Amino acid sequence: MISNVSFAGGAMTPFNRRKDGSSFRDWARAAVQGALDDAGLEARDIDALIVASESDFxxxxxxxxxxxxDECGLIGVAAKRVEGGGASGHLAVHAGVAEVASGMACRVLVLGVEPSASHLKGADVGALYGLSFDAWTDGMTGIDSTSLYALSAQAFMARTGATLDDFARIAVRNRAHARMNANAHLPLDVSLDEVAASPVVASPYRRLDCSPLSDGAAAIILANASDLPARAQGRARFRAAVSAVDAVRLGERQDAGFFGGKQRAAQRAYEIAGVTAAEIGLAEVYDSYSGAQLQSLEALGFADVIAAERDGAFTAQGAMPVNLSGGLLGQGAPVGATGVAQVLTAALQLEGRYFGQQATHAPRYALVDTHGGIATLNAISILEAP
Amino acid sequence: MKYQMTLDYTIPFGDLQPYFDALRDGQALASKCDSCGIVAFPARTNCASCRDASMQWTPLTGTAHVLFRTDANGGSYALVKFDGADTTSTVALKNPENNTTIGTLVAPIGDAPGLWLTLIDTENEEHDGH
Known part of the structure; x- marks a missing residue:
């Protein structure tokens, strides 16, 4: 179990498609200053910076x-960049946890940032994302992210009996959660019928089943509690930080609809944290597509996820609320920032300080799940309430 | 500001070059593990099952069965099982207007060495065969 790494503070910018002329450097500075303020620290108190950014493109x-x-005034700190596709931000958090736990650094600032929406045309971003899988096979075939997820979702549906209504319910609910989140990209009031009527992107997925391309930044500070000022005492603590890979090619997995790498990461995380899936009281889950949320919950070991989804277990009032931030579907997905913001959300929920939709039942443990590729590189964290 | 950069890559495929050479000709060349016998297509340089790195090339007929397909804005794709392979493959469908579930590998369309499948009319195939 990790016992000496605390969440000291954090902040995020709004996730959206920037049209105001601001740059990713501006967003990074804003997120970093917000995190420092939240922790009661100054830039000179930080001794390591870990940046998550998916692509130089x-x-x-x-x-x-x-x-x-340099931009954030962190002169002389140790600095590195972490990349792992969609999981980049969460893996940067893991790197920060490791640095604090090992004593390599006292106070680590993890900064995720990505101009996924405003710098390139959507088709160009799609072409780059197509290289997130095996670039020599899937990439050269031209198959895009949504199509691969669509094939995986069909395999999941065929095995589990999950329906498009189940997927649509998630698309609606996560957007509803986003309406409580001032930083969300898509705070939409949409109906099941509107999801079903939205344009097909890659069957069975329609536009409202898909997460958006977003701009934004998020930053958190990690430290041993003994290295923090009074303002940052009594905050959420890390209990596990685990990652695991699956076969890169969808066709080489025993079941194209099952996220086996995620299952391995989750099992190890539960073991390290000394908790069971049943003890998790809140989760931020990687819902790049509506069906992927259910696929992820299955791999994370939650019991009978289709029935649980239909019974309302994953709502704010349920036993295990999922994506109260809105998730990627509602809050948005500036890739490098995504996992950092997920961890920020979970920590603030555990501390009772979350700015958006809160869980009806205060959780003791929260799980954060992020992945790159199609659940190819999976990052899981478990945090505990103070 | 507006900024445009054109990149012109030259990518060697190393030990997988024979696979890509065959693909360019519309031939399915798989890898077979010397240790456990698993046949992988697309080919691999080590075995995904037992991790042995000793592989042999083995040609397939190029015929494949569609397991799942998706029709997208930019094209139609499928998860298919090539006859003789133990793994499945993601392919682009050359003639997506055809809704049959059997196809054959064809030479890639365009410069990129992707996997393209032409769906075949199975009713005619069976009729012709009898």
Missing amino acids: FTMQLNPAALLA
Whole structure:
């Protein structure tokens, strides 16, 4: 079990498609200053910066960690960049946890940032995302992210009996949660019928089943509680930080609809944290597509997820609320920032400080789940309430 | 500001070059594990099942059965099982207007060495065969 790594504070910018002329450097500075303020720290108190950014093709900036350290006034800190596709932000958090737990650093600032929406045309971003899988096979075939997820979702539906109504319910609910979140990209009031009537992107997925391309930044500070000022005492603590990979090619998995790498990561996380899935009281789950939320919940070990979804177990009032932030579907997905914001949400929920939809029943443990590829590189964290 | 950059890659395929050479000709060349016998298509340089790195090339007929397909804005794709392979493959469908579930590998369309499948009319195939 990890016992000495605390969430000290954090902040995020709104996730949306920027049209105001601001740059990713501006968003990074805002998120970092917000995190420092929340923790009661100054820039000089930080001794390590870990930056998450998925692709230099988005930022047009190689070596972004050094650039952003300079931009944020973090002169002389240790700095590195972490990348793992969609899981980049969460893996950067894991790197920060490791640095604090090992004593390599006292106070680590994890910064996720991505201009996924405003720098490139959507088709160009789609073409880049197509290289997130095996670029020599899937990439050269031209198959895009949504199509791969659609094939996986069909395999999941065939095995479990999940329906498009189940998927649509998630698309509606996560957007409803986003309406409580001032930072959300898609705070939409949509109906099941509107999901079903939205344009097909890759059957069975329709536009409202898909998460958006977003711009934004999020930052959190990790530290041993003994290295924090009074303002940052009594905050959420990390209990496990685990990642695991699955076969890169969908066709080489025993079941194309099952997220086996995620299952391995989750099982290890539960073991390290000393908790069971049944003890998790809240989760932020990687819902890049509506069906992927159910696929993820299955792999995370939650019992009978189809029935639980239909019974309302994953609502704010349920036994295990999921994606009260709105998830990727509602809050948005600036890739490098996504996992950092998920961890921020979980920590604030555990502390009772969350700014959006709160869980009816205060959770003791929260799980954060992020992945790159099609659940190819999976990152799981378990946090405990103070 | 507006900024445009054109990148012109040259990508060697290393030990997988024979697979891509065959693909360019519309031939399915799989890898077979010397240790456990698993046949992988697309080919691999090590076995996904037992992790042995000793592989042999083995040609397939190129015929495949569609397990799942998706019709997208930019094209139609499928998860298919090639006859003789133990793994499944994701392919682009050359003639998605055909709703049959059997196809054959064809040479890639365009410069990229992707996997393309032409769906075949199975009723005619069976009729012709009898």
